[in-house]
Amino acid sequence: xxxxxxxxxxxxxxxxxxxxxQCAQDMNHNSMYWYRQDPGMGLRLIYxxxxxxxxxxxxxxxxxxxxxxxxxxxxLRLESAAPSQTSVYFCASNPQGTGELFxxxxxxxxxx
Amino acid sequence: xxKTTQPPSMDCAEGRAANLPCxxxxxxxxxxxxxxxxxxxxxxxxxxxGLKNNETNEMASLIITEDRKSSTLILPHATLxxxxxxxCIVRVQADYKLSFGAxxxxxxxA
Numbered sequence: 556x557x558x559x560x561x562x563x564x565x566x567x568x569x570x571x572x573x574x575x576x577q578c579a580q581d582m583n584h585n586s587m588y589w590y591r592q593d594p595g596m597g598l599r600l601i602y603x604x605x606x607x608x609x610x611x612x613x614x615x616x617x618x619x620x621x622x623x624x625x626x627x628x629x630x631l632r633l634e635s636a637a638p639s640q641t642s643v644y645f646c647a648s649n650p651q652g653t654g655e656l657f658x659x660x661x662x663x664x665x666x667x
Numbered sequence: 668x669x670k671t672t673q674p675p676s677m678d679c680a681e682g683r684a685a686n687l688p689c690x691x692x693x694x695x696x697x698x699x700x701x702x703x704x705x706x707x708x709x710x711x712x713x714x715x716x717g718l719k720n721n722e723t724n725e726m727a728s729l730i731i732t733e734d735r736k737s738s739t740l741i742l743p744h745a746t747l748x749x750x751x752x753x754x755c756i757v758r759v760q761a762d763y764k765l766s767f768g769a770x771x772x773x774x775x776x777a
Contacts, residue, residue, distance in 0.1 A: 559710075586763060588763075588765075590767075592708075596769065597754065597766075597767040597768045597769050597770060598711065598766075598767040599766075599767075600764055600765070600766065603763050603764070605763055611763070613764060614764070614766065643708065645710050645711075647710070647711075652760055652761060653760065654699060654701045654716060654756070654758045654760065654765060655701075655713045655716070656703075656711070656713060656765065657713070658709075658710025658711050658712070659710055660709060660710055661708065661709070661710055
């Protein structure tokens with residue numbers, strides 16, 4: 556099992572460009588999450604999907620959209636990137652009803 | 668408003684036990700205590716969780732005080748590979764909004 560796979564691992568964008576971060580899990584988990592982590596800070600929840608077909612806002616959703624494409628995949632889209640969105644983005648998943656999250660390796664995004 | 672309080676950093680010696688404290692004085696009866704760690708900007712890794720009883724697994728032990736207002740994560744024989752940021756989180760099982768604070772940066776020294 557690969558666990559949680561994120562692509563791309565690194566990306567550099569210019570202000571105003573758009574991009575989508577992809578996340579896939581092969582553990583048959585119901586719930587999936589997108590977090591961002593700024594230097595020296597903890598993780599902040601952007602969006603989550605409790606189950607296939609549902610998405611909800613986390614702490615810092617502004618500037619992002621998400622799609623739960625199917626049970627395996629949960630994508631995060633930046634429509635018009637801003638320098639404040641420079642961060643490391645982590646995708647996670649867990650079986651519904653547990654707090655044991657499984658994280659991907661992160662996607663490092665720089666917006667110039 | 669933080670639900671947990673952890674020291675920002677601590678050092679420990681390789682081979683010794685590392686005791687990581689966490690204060691969660693406002694914890695409610697249905698909230699669990701979870702511990703994660705993050706090694707050098709990798710994705711966080713789940714360590715252990717508990718409700719009120721002490722718990723042990725292959726990675727660590729979790730000691731929760733009787734009043735549940737604080738807990739201690741114990742790494743029994745710290746190694747250099749245990750150098751990481753450790754996060755203590757309280758969470759209701761049905762809550763999807765799991766928040767990570769700043770955690771404790773643990774440095775294991777040879």
